[in-house]
């Protein structure tokens with residue numbers, strides 16, 4: 001038996017712009033991971049694949065004969081299209097029965113009505129009462145994680161893959177991206193599948209025409225998967241000492257509705273929207289650059305210490321002498337990049353009619369500007385009422401949480417127990433996924 005896992009994600013900068021291959025985005029891979037174990041069973045029926053997701057009482061079965069994959073019984077679009085893509089790509093002849101088990105970390109889903117179980121006293125898994133399609137998601141990209149880890153497990157079972165090899169990661173990514181698009185029935189930017197594969201990245205999307213109309217047929221899928229998609233997925237990571245803090249605001253938004261409003265405005269007002277696109281892109285790119293600059297600044301530790309004692313609003317009020325310490329330094333630039341990103345997202349929202357940074361989220365993020373140690377924050381991804389995402393000084397985290405507990409403005413916020421974990425898909429110790437029954 002082997003085990004693999006893929007990370008969840010937060011789109012910190014680049015929402016909407018990333019749908020267009022002219023713009024880059026900043027995707028942070030997060031510690032909640034989707035896992036899968038895989039093993040062959042010589043005593044089971046040949047050319048059969050059993051997939052189970054015990055946390056959601058999910059069981060799906062497939063057979064593969066004469067190049068055709070058939071689903072037996074219950075359907076799961078994401079598992080099914082991954083099977084179809086990988087089997088079309090590999091086109092195996094006879095093989096032993098395959099057993100796959102999916103494991104998802106707690107933060108992907110609402111944790112109500114669950115029973116907790118641990119494996120190896122290390123990983124915690126929640127078992128839900130309801131079927132997977134009925135349990136509310138938190139928006140961390142469960143389907144992208146699922147498709148990516150399943151693609152990896154299947155490829156590893158049938159062939160030799162090296163998760164350190166850029167070529168093999170591209171193959172995993174391209175297959176997972178095709179499977180995910182098919183299952184979703186639309187072509188998003190694919191940033192979630194890219195970060196499930198590569199981890200924290202600066203991402204620029206592939207040309208959607210690349211996979212338009214691709215069939216699950218061996219010659220065609222091999223051609224497409226092995227081509228250069230001309231996308232960008234540059235590995236990156238937040239500077240040490242800075243922590244990503246995600247607050248679930250338990251509101252919920254419908255990404256497709258927000259996207260269609262924004263794209264409609266872009267079509268209706270090409271010139272006006274281009275101005276916003278350009279300014280937002282500048283702010284997004286300056287956030288990435290200034291975080292890099294901050295990480296290599298000679299007085300980095302002093303700057304973080306200073307930030308841990310000051311809020312964004314109190315820094316704005318500092319006199320010149322105190323500000324000289326920070327002047328032309330990247331910390332001030334990171335703070336202002338966040339402010340510019342928020343401003344442009346608000347304009348995009350107002351002009352398009354999409355609630356990207358709704359008033360309640362503006363109020364919350366503004367409250368955060370009064371908390372020492374908070375460098376900046378945004379509504380991640382498509383925005384809306386789902387979550388807020390902050391970058392904070394790691395050493396100040398306990399004080400930040402305490403401050404928010406005392407402030408009724410944060411009553412609706414649940415801080416999620418997660419971190420950046422910049423690694424993409426990886427092999428795991430099988431023990432991490434075995435339960436003592």
Ligand SMILES: Nc1ncnc2c1ncn2[C@@H]1O[C@H](COP(=O)(O)OP(=O)(O)OP(=O)(O)O)[C@@H](O)[C@H]1O
Pocket residue numbers: 053056058076077078102103104132133137138139140141142143144146192
């Ligand atoms: N642990 C799991 N076991 C089996 N299927 C899963 C699991 N997690 C996710 N899925 C599949 O993915 C679907 C959810 O995908 P969807 O793209 O709607 O959500 P998401 O990826 O979590 O959200 P978002 O794209 O907003 O981050 C589920 O209905 C199910 O088919």
Ligand SMILES: C[C@@](O)(CCOP(=O)(O)O)CC(=O)O
Pocket residue numbers: 011014015016017018019139188189190191255259380381382383
């Ligand atoms: C609006 C968009 O750019 C980001 C959506 O992000 P999320 O699903 O809200 O994390 C859409 C996309 O990139 O597919």
